[in-house]
Amino acid sequence: MTPWFLLFGGLVVVGALGAMALRNPVHCGLSLVVTFVGLAGTYLDLGADFLGLAQILVYVGAVAILLVFVMLLTRTGRGESPEVRPGGWWWGGLVAALVAVGLVGALASVSGWKPRSEPMTFPTVRDLGVALMTDFVLPLQLVGVVLTAAMIGAAILALPERRGGRVGRTPKGEEPEQ
Amino acid sequence: MLTLDADGKQGGGGGVDRRFEVLPAGVESNGEGGSLLEISMGPQHPSTHGVFRMDVVLDGETVVRLKPVFGYLHRNHEKIAENASYLAAMPYTDRLDYFCSLTNNWAYALAVEKLAGLQVPERAEFLRVITAELTRLQNHVCLAGFLMQDMGASGTPLMYGFREREKILDLFESLTGARMMCNYMRFGGCRTDAPPGWLEEARGVVDRFPRFLDEFENLLSGNEIMMARTQGVGVLTRELAVSASVTGPVLRACGVDYDLRKVDGYGIYPRFHFRVPLGDHGDTYDRYMIRILEMRESLAILRQALDQIPEGPVIDPKAKLRGFRPKPGEAYGRIEAPKGELGFYLISDGTANPYRYRVRPPSLINLTVLEDLCLGHNVADTVTILGSIDIVLGEVDR
């Protein structure tokens, strides 16, 4: 319960609430970035500095920009469709409340927490590298495959059909009728 | 204001294949739901050369329609000249293509001399050739500088060009009294003779100019970015160039061998040996390189002229300055101005004022092909293409 945790935790919660509650979608995207920064701070506070910086690099550097770009491409934020499903908050709130009760109940009732046997050793980047290359080499390769597949899939989906390949076209290659 | 509507001109394009069909006016979307972006570049746009507006319709980044709008600098030059004496019109010709006042003067003087049948003494002919070629040098230097400026070279080539132009303008100032508004030629010769030491100074400038040209080519012609941005951009086909009566370096860049100095042989050009460079692709890079090579040819002419200039009177003693009344008739004098064929068509009815005074502006006629060159390119290229055609609004709007 260090002071840093209070600061970053506050950032996370405020950002998350903003991301969900703000009217203008682009503002939601920006408050999402605040959440990511808060989370990165929490990771640093927990000593996982490689993870914190990777979080910023991946999320703030790429995902947030992607999100905001897509918002512009699909012309959201002009307020045509009502942002919230009718009665949405009521539904969302109910389910969330149920889950909240379950989670908090579980967390509060936990007991018998064995303290760590030996003191915490923070792995350096070299240790992470060695671990990645030895114990976790299979997941690493799989993540590589998944990322490539995701990249190609996203490209094909996003490319407009006119210049795209055969995807989404009738066999003779004309435009699919709307 | 004279506006060349896209439809009005569409027919004149002749059987030219265009990669992008010109969208008829009024069509708002490009068929895939993406709306067209209409932007108006000018008249206060940093890259249009003077007050000139282009209504560009963009589909994404590519140009689908471009309507040049000009007339902002129209000063009624021709009607004023018809109500003034022949001599009074001479200083106004400086203001036509304000970069090349001496070639404008020469074209007008040539037309009047044809009209009135005046003879021009030898020394005056040599002085006319020397000043005209110096004007061509400083005009092409300016063009190359502005073209690079449009491509974002932050002014370095432009400043090199201006540095050399300064020396030439100093020559004009000591000969004619003004740097750009020379008002130097009279009917039957030139106004004043070269002051002592002027020819040596001119010889000095001509000898130092090639060093600058090599530096200029070193900096730019080999530059990959510049080549990538100009080669294959704004290709003008021979047929379109000839049918749109384009003249000057723009025409020669398409490979058409038409240089008035060789075709008409006016003045004493036949005495000098010089070559006419021709391009093969007709794109922006060719237009730029043709002008660089023409500068080298002008230097050759200047060296020969400065060697062979004789002594003697500078103006035909019989030529009357005031009360000049040529016999009724008409005449069309044309010269190879730096921008193309600059012509003056005069009809005299025997009085002191010309009955009809008409200027053939090379810039305006070269400008008519702007839309055909820009179709299919993006906005950055339209600016470069406009720069390569080298228009001066004083001549376009008159």
Added chain:
Amino acid sequence: MNPAQPYLFLAAALFIIGMAGALARRNAILALVGIELMLNAANLSFVAFWRHGPHPDPQTGLMFALFSIAIAGAEAAVGLALIIALFRHRRSVSLEAAESLKG
């Protein structure tokens, strides 16, 4: 009150906010934002357990969080590509428009 609990409460709060938003929002992109929040909540709990958890082996929690960040990046990319494709066909991004399977 063991050392990891505050972080777990934070993760729970984040998860709940994400889920509520994802369920309530009509706009597909903001639903995706909600899902991102939930993913990050899971990540936070991993790191909390890695830091204060009893298990001696140092890297498993950290590694899992690292991989989940990479996968979340890929997931966001594909999700947004889907949304763009949906927008092209339906001209709108609201989730109601996406219920018909044709086309």
Added chain:
Amino acid sequence: MAANVDQIFVHLMQMMVDRVPDAVAPWVRAAVGVGAVLGLFGLLFGLTTVCERKGIARMQNRLGPNRVGPFGFLQFAADGIKSLTKEDVVPRSADRVVHYLAPLALLTPVVLTFLVLPFGRNMVLMHVDTGLLFFFAAGASTELAVFMAGWSSRNKYSLLGAMRAIAQMISYELPFILSTVGVVMIAGTLSTVGIVESQAARPGEWLARWNLFTPWGLAAFLLFLIAAFAEANRSPFDLPEGESEIVAGYFIEYSGFKFALFFMAEYLGMFASSGMAVTLFLGGWTAPVAALDWIPSWLWFFGKLLALIALFIWVRGTTPRLRMDQLMDFAWKFMLPLALLILPVVAVWHYLGGGWRGWLFCTPVLAAAYVLLGRALVGRRRIQRRVYRYAGEGVAS
């Protein structure tokens, strides 16, 4: 004597920190360090703007500003005051909050990148073993700020400029990061101090082991530098402010001090990336030749930094601007493949022991890749100088 001149700033810091009670000591140390760095680079920003204008002026054979202060070197003070006093116009339709936050959101990450730069022997503000990753994480968040600026001013041109800037920064970020992976592989650590120490001259040898002196190091250095040009929107890549095309980029609707902030952020970004280039490839604060070790380390760092800044200015004065599609092609079809190729080459260099055998293998591979990729980039329409024919003669002169 040379040692304490070299450590003069460390001793100064130590004196200040000793006078303060221990509880507050780390805060004071951080505050003094950050204050010094910000002050120094703020001044350097001012002087660079003047040197840039005078340098480019001299390149163009003119004088450049020489009215304000001796030889015009107080010009930046005049510009600063002017931008402070100018009226700060915010467009009515702009999104006020995001419009206000954008310059701050752009400036803070750029200033953060200075934390990990090793200015001299043990003169680094944040000695952490993931220094390089911190640099790239902070660098990556500038695009978001650019988007905020472009989108919030609700202006068609600023949005277009912002889109162009982001597309350019994202596509050049990959080569920017990948070109440093080679250095990390050889140095074995992500910490910038570690990287610099790995390049120092070994006790026996007379020549330092800078990464620049290796074939792959030279290639990676050039890639890093070109990507740095693109990240800072400078010289051949200053497309977003392509004034000759669509009007200035994403900061059209900013005036007064906020515009100066954007301007400062661009320059500080330039300093940060050239500082990182010095750290990674030019051996940070190490002397090139062991004999010159008596010169203080921080002098080496700032000397090399100023040399790179001079290169930034030099290139800006020479090259015209690339077109948008050419810019993208160059990034994806030339820079990225070359950056990816460097990684295996570095691996082989490492296992060949890095002597002449390393040179024998790496140079031809890299040179061949450079030429082939260059030809592929140019594609079928050959881009080269043309030979012109003259009227009347068939053959060209």
Added chain:
Amino acid sequence: MLGVGIIKGLAETGRNFIGSYFDRDRLVTVEYPEQRVPLRENFRQFPFLVHDGQDAAIGLRCVACQICEKECPPQCIYIEKSKDKKPDHLGKPQFFPAVFNIDISVCMSCQICVEVCPFDAIKMDQDFELSTADRFGGLLLGKTQLARPNTHFQRIHPREAAEIDTRRADERQKAEAKAKADAEAKAKAAAAAAAGTAAATTTAAVDAAKPVGARPAPTTVPGPASARALPGAGAGTVPAAPSEPGGQV
């Protein structure tokens, strides 16, 4: 090879950067208010009226023939003839302009007025620092503001001024010689007349009644009889130009 052109370009700007510190040919700019580029002799800005001697009213060469007013392309010269006459440098009484305005804002210094002026009365000045706050009155220069002594003309256009001065000095010499010849002829005629009085006193009386010569011969002595006392013009018998310092042939 990609990039070689750019490197050559960099070398070029580098050479210019260094060259601009040494090579006078490269650095053409001068810091204007402090250093000034010497003007070329033929440089022309706005016209001015030349007057001999120190007093403009008397020495003004302009005879208000209004040729320049007619020939000026933008019609920016306005002249009103005076009623009375004053003798010009040859002593011949000529009109002079009562009003001579040039609207500097219209004039494009095209120098046609100088060409067509038969009396070398209007020449081109070289003063181009003419910024005024008042656009209408300030730029309409009257006769007094336009008039400048011949010395000024000799300073700014030395070669041209020298030619004109020699030409005018020759004309004045011819006029002097002619005047002296008239005087001697008249004196001889008077002597002959005196010799002949004895023979024909009556015819002489008739001669004396007719006024002497059509034009009043230039008084070789500055007698009070001439229309207005002209201290400067045409008084001296010495052929040199009257009383201007230097500026002689």
